[in-house]
Amino acid sequence: MCHPFQRVERTKPFSTIRDVYELLQLARPSQYTGWADTAARFQHKRVKAGHAIYRIEQAFEALYIVRFGFLKMILNSVDGDERVLSFAMEGDFFGLDGIYHDRYAVDSIALTDCELIVIPFKQLITLVHSNRELEKIIYLTISRELLRGLSQSLLNNIKAPTRVARFLETQASSYASRGYSSQNFLLPMSRRDIGSYLGLSLETVSRSLSAMASAGVISIDRRHIQILKPELLH
Amino acid sequence: MCHPFQRVERTKPFSTIRDVYELLQLARPSQYTGWADTAARFQHKRVKAGHAIYRIEQAFEALYIVRFGFLKMILNSVDGDERVLSFAMEGDFFGLDGIYHDRYAVDSIALTDCELIVIPFKQLITLVHSNRELEKIIYLTISRELLRGLSQSLLNNIKAPTRVARFLETQASSYASRGYSSQNFLLPMSRRDIGSYLGLSLETVSRSLSAMASAGVISIDRRHIQILKPELLH
DNA sequence: CGTCATGTTGAATATCATCAACCACGGTGG
DNA sequence: CCACCGTGGTTGATGATATTCAACATGACG
Numbered sequence: 001m002c003h004p005f006q007r008v009e010r011t012k013p014f015s016t017i018r019d020v021y022e023l024l025q026l027a028r029p030s031q032y033t034g035w036a037d038t039a040a041r042f043q044h045k046r047v048k049a050g051h052a053i054y055r056i057e058q059a060f061e062a063l064y065i066v067r068f069g070f071l072k073m074i075l076n077s078v079d080g081d082e083r084v085l086s087f088a089m090e091g092d093f094f095g096l097d098g099i100y101h102d103r104y105a106v107d108s109i110a111l112t113d114c115e116l117i118v119i120p121f122k123q124l125i126t127l128v129h130s131n132r133e134l135e136k137i138i139y140l141t142i143s144r145e146l147l148r149g150l151s152q153s154l155l156n157n158i159k160a161p162t163r164v165a166r167f168l169e170t171q172a173s174s175y176a177s178r179g180y181s182s183q184n185f186l187l188p189m190s191r192r193d194i195g196s197y198l199g200l201s202l203e204t205v206s207r208s209l210s211a212m213a214s215a216g217v218i219s220i221d222r223r224h225i226q227i228l229k230p231e232l233l234h
Numbered sequence: 235m236c237h238p239f240q241r242v243e244r245t246k247p248f249s250t251i252r253d254v255y256e257l258l259q260l261a262r263p264s265q266y267t268g269w270a271d272t273a274a275r276f277q278h279k280r281v282k283a284g285h286a287i288y289r290i291e292q293a294f295e296a297l298y299i300v301r302f303g304f305l306k307m308i309l310n311s312v313d314g315d316e317r318v319l320s321f322a323m324e325g326d327f328f329g330l331d332g333i334y335h336d337r338y339a340v341d342s343i344a345l346t347d348c349e350l351i352v353i354p355f356k357q358l359i360t361l362v363h364s365n366r367e368l369e370k371i372i373y374l375t376i377s378r379e380l381l382r383g384l385s386q387s388l389l390n391n392i393k394a395p396t397r398v399a400r401f402l403e404t405q406a407s408s409y410a411s412r413g414y415s416s417q418n419f420l421l422p423m424s425r426r427d428i429g430s431y432l433g434l435s436l437e438t439v440s441r442s443l444s445a446m447a448s449a450g451v452i453s454i455d456r457r458h459i460q461i462l463k464p465e466l467l468h
Numbered sequence: 469c470g471t472c473a474t475g476t477t478g479a480a481t482a483t484c485a486t487c488a489a490c491c492a493c494g495g496t497g498g
Numbered sequence: 499c500c501a502c503c504g505t506g507g508t509t510g511a512t513g514a515t516a517t518t519c520a521a522c523a524t525g526a527c528g
Contacts, residue, residue: 203475207477222474
């Protein structure tokens with residue numbers, strides 16, 4: 001199962017810091033000098049759809065950057081149902097949840113086949129000590145996650161159809177910022193996952209999407225979304 | 235207006251790093267050596283109830299630690315109503331929202347008279363460079379904020395009375411970890427604020443509290459809460 | 469071709485928000 | 499001192515909205 005709009009990726013077994021910078025989209029690598037001699041190379045890791053990268057309570061070792069593929073971060077409650085906390089796609093950072101307790105705080109599950117860059121935390125900290133720019137980028141990345149959490153909690157007490165529309169907008173802009181089409185994309189997660197993420201039942205998500213489709217704002221073919229009138233989405 | 239259970243605080247105009255450590259409750263200062271000669275001293279700042287410490291879009295200069303008093307972080311929407319994103323009390327850190335854009339992302343409002351320790355971010359970073367322990371503490375503090383965001387988003391799609399009960403539990407344990415009574419405390423914020431924070435209307439909050447009171451689990455006198463049966467709260 | 473997982477749609481129900489009346493308290497000014 | 503008013507809080511009635519239960523459709527996969 002492959003994303004139809006997936007860029008063709010070279011699949012080298014390692015990424016350099018330059019690659020990491022580029023993926024994080026925080027800076028053009030050309031802005032920084034002296035990288036060629038950096039010995040740091042980060043292993044790649046492939047994960048099949050449905051498998052976990054890490055599980056809750058597992059010892060915290062590394063952060064991950066998504067090279068391609070899609071993931072979800074979930075928390076399983078005692079009565080078996082899971083809550084989706086966030087999704088991750090190409091260029092996204094995850095694993096920060098592990099820092100505080102030295103154990104991961106969530107499960108990270110691959111929604112599709114994925115390739116990840118593994119960044120051992122200790123190694124990262126060591127690199128930070130010799131590189132002020134990298135330090136800055138770490139702070140920026142972490143605080144971006146903080147803001148993402150804040151903006152998500154704003155979805156509370158907004159009506160369901162609006163919430164779903166916002167979700168589509170967010171997805172669209174994620175694709176746009178990565179060079180893919182923002183009008184025509186795939187939702188790699190199930191309706192149930194979307195509902196869990198938004199705090200809605202899967203039926204409500206389905207209904208909201210159907211309503212938008214019959215209003216001519218979007219067109220749906222299973223998980224394939226086409227946004228016909230972006231201005232009306234808001 | 236003063237918290238009846240407020241510890242008597244010396245009100246020196248400055249705090250040292252040792253004080254900061256102690257307040258953050260991340261480590262006993264005795265674990266660390268070589269602090270006496272640290273020149274860093276952080277100014278205190280007093281704010282009256284109802285006033286803002288910083289406003290959204292204001293240039294990011296400093297982080298703050300609450301020495302005493304209570305605050306709320308809010309976001310005003312276009313149509314005038316405000317959303318409460320978090321509360322802060324003694325020992326809490328805030329201002330991290332400003333890192334990413336170099337401008338604060340929320341308004342911080344004093345709920346009661348407050349005293350804050352002002353920690354200029356640049357100065358903090360400089361200190362971090364000469365102190366690995368402090369670096370670790372920064373990462374821990376930031377990632378604790380991340381986890382707090384995660385656990386808050388779990389409140390979504392849980393029923394209103396449960397949500398209010400959870401809120402009380404959280405408040406109780408906050409007081410407990412600071413050495414105050416966890417059975418007998420004051421909610422410094424209005425019902426409206428609680429509702430906004432939990433994504434409920436103020437009436438629903440009031441009803442939930444009343445229900446718990448008439449069930450004999452808690453007793454309410456305006457903003458003064460007494461928890462009679464902690465085990466039933468869950 | 470059957471089976472399973474996923475998604476859609478309908479009807480009934482529960483939950484929460486809204487509107488509104490009312491109470492308690494604190495402060496103000498006569 | 500007391501009448502007045504405003505804010506914050508409680509409680510009730512009503513209606514909107516989302517959940518739940520259920521039936522059915524569709525595509526994927528062996």
